[in-house]
Amino acid sequence: MSTVTSRGTVTIDAEACKGCELCITACPPGVLTMSTRLNRAGFRVPDLEPGCTGCAACLFVCPEFCFEVFRYNTPVVTEVPA
16 A cells, blocks of 8 residues: 545536546646546546645636635545555
8 A cells, every 4th residue: 555645635527527638637646537437418527536736727727617626724645555
């Protein structure tokens, strides 16, 4: 096991997502990945992995306004498989 520190998190409105993947390429820590899950419109939606910095890059590039960004007062440490 290894640990990952998150300084923030995001909520994703999966039903509003159009699967454009702009958030994936904009994410500096690379913690957004496209899932195989589909929303009701049939678009693949992003998943958030541990390690979010709360930078809001995803929020700024999303044309559908799917993201809400939260920053932690105290970083959160998560154990993840190595």
